[in-house]
Every structure is written in C-alpha cells, then in structure tokens.
Amino acid sequence: MERTLYEIHVKDNGCGMSQEFLQKIFVPFERQQNSTISGIQGTGLGMTIIKGFVDAMGGTIDITSEEGKGTEIIVRIRHRLAEAPQEQEDQSTIQYPPELFADKRILLAEDNSLNREIAIAILEGVGLKTDIAENGAIAVEKIAVSPSGYYDAVLMDIQMPVMDGYTATRQIRALPNKFHSRIPVIAVSANAFDEDVEASYEAGMNGHLAKPIIESELLKTLGEIWFNN
Known part of the structure; x- marks a missing residue:
C-alpha cells in the first residue's frame, strides 16, 4: 500500500506563548498563566492528548509561537494514500448496544x-x-x-x-x-x-x-x- 506524508498547518494571530512555556507545553496539566487567558476554563490536557494521538500514529508535532503575535502548529503524519471510493455493498451493519x-x-x-x-x-x-x-x-x-x-x-x-x-x-x-x-x-x-x-x-x-x-x-x-x- 503506497504511503505519503501529510502535513497539517494550523496558525493563528492570537496572544501567543512564551518560549519558556513551549518547553513544557506537552506536560499534563500545564497552562500558560497570564492575564489574557486567566479566565478561560481548561485542564491543561489538550496538547498532551493530541501529542499522544500523533505519537501513536507515528507522526511528529512542532510548535512555534511568539507572545503577542500568535502560534503555528505543524503536524506531520505518514499514512497510506486515499483510495477511490468503491461501490458500497448492500449489507446491514450489526450494532451492539x-x-x-x-x-x-x-x-x-x-x-x-x-x-x-x-x-x-x-x-x-x-x-x-x-x-x-x-x-x-x-x-x-x-x-x-x-x-x-x-x-x-x-x-x-x-x-x-x-x-x-x-x-x-x-x-x-x-x-x-x-x-x-x-x-x-x-x-x-x-x-x-x-x-x-x-x-x-x-x-x-x-x-x-x-x-x-x-x-x-x-x-x-x-x-x-x-x-x-
């Protein structure tokens, strides 16, 4: 099965993150502490879980950020090429409650x-x-x-x-x-x-x-x- 490298970029122009925080962004329960986000709810597990998914798929995740300018996240995952959709067979799928x-x-x-x-x-x-x-x-x-x-x-x-x-x-x-x-x-x-x-x-x-x-x-x-x- 032929495979290719998928590269996904997500970028914003928000408040950004400090270089110090970037060093521990994947650590569970870590959150950037500043007056801009102090009122936002969250557990600090989001990036940890995402990193776990990316690692499980054999990929990489890179983050660059600058305070006051924004953040860019790049995810690279090697996966098989999408195949042309095949005509679906007429069959029922058993559902298990x-x-x-x-x-x-x-x-x-x-x-x-x-x-x-x-x-x-x-x-x-x-x-x-x-x-x-x-x-x-x-x-x-x-x-x-x-x-x-x-x-x-x-x-x-x-x-x-x-x-x-x-x-x-x-x-x-x-x-x-x-x-x-x-x-x-x-x-x-x-x-x-x-x-x-x-x-x-x-x-x-x-x-x-x-x-x-x-x-x-x-x-x-x-x-x-x-x-x-």
Whole structure:
C-alpha cells in the first residue's frame, strides 16, 4: 500500500506563548498563566492528548509561537494514500448496544501511560471494567494466576518493553488452562497495514485495532468475538 506524508498547518494571530512555556507545553496539566487567558476554563490536557494521538500514529508535532503575535502548529503524519471510493455493498451493519458490554472485564496491556488513560476512558465509558498490565510479561502473568473466566478479553499493544504483544499472545495460547489459553486477544497498534493485521492473526490474536482506538470499531470487534460465536 503506497504511503505519503501529510502535513497539517494550523496558525493563528492570537496572544501567543512564551518560549519558556513551549518547553513544557506537552506536560499534563500545564497552562500558560497570564492575564489574557486567566479566565478561560481548561485542564491543561489538550496538547498532551493530541501529542499522544500523533505519537501513536507515528507522526511528529512542532510548535512555534511568539507572545503577542500568535502560534503555528505543524503536524506531520505518514499514512497510506486515499483510495477511490468503491461501490458500497448492500449489507446491514450489526450494532451492539453498550449494555451488552456491562460488567465484562478487559485486561489492557499498554506501556504508555497517556495511551492507557485514553483507552480506559473509552472502555469504562461503555461499561467495561479494566485492569492494567504495563508490558506483555505482566499480562501473561495476570492471566495465568487469574480465576477462570475472570478476564473476558485482552487489548494487547504490540510494541512494549520486556515482552512485546506477539510474544505475550503466543505465551497466553500455550497456557495449560483452556480458559486462559483461549481468551480473546485483540491487537492495538499504530500499524494497521495488511501485513500488520496478518502478523497479529499469525501470533494467535482474534482481532486488530488501529491506534487511536475508535469506540465504534472497538465495540464492533468485541461484539463479533463475544456475541457471534
């Protein structure tokens, strides 16, 4: 699949930011403090979340700003070229209401703290319970010692320290307890090309989601695994 570099520029002529603040603009809960914006509501998480999304897609984000003159933000993301729209087939899409997911428990294997926060917000927003594993080795251990049926599925990041998602999934499939070895495992990766999806299935995974996670795609994937089998 042919890819190209998309470059997005956003520029304004507003109050701008100091060079000192630019050094920590991606730090959670940081906000520029001055009389111009002191009355504006905000948590200071906006740029942190955006940086997390851009990083997850393998891109870069650059910011230049000058107080009293404005700010320019440049985002560069390498992505596949858009394809010509194909004639849509006449088929219905199954919708899974959120109440079907209530009280099911997900083990989220993700080493990046910001990605974890975003994923947890999505999962818990549809009623799913979550547990965390900071790498693949911890995920395997948590599943191995858990009661049968404790976890309903695993969202497995691919690139993690200590043990990557592919290796962790293969070890899960080799566990002696059939309830543990057959647990649904869904890859979560910034790479979503055909070869990446194929590698996930070859490792024993049941699905593949691209980062950042989209709620509708998550529900569709889990619904197909839980309710169509």
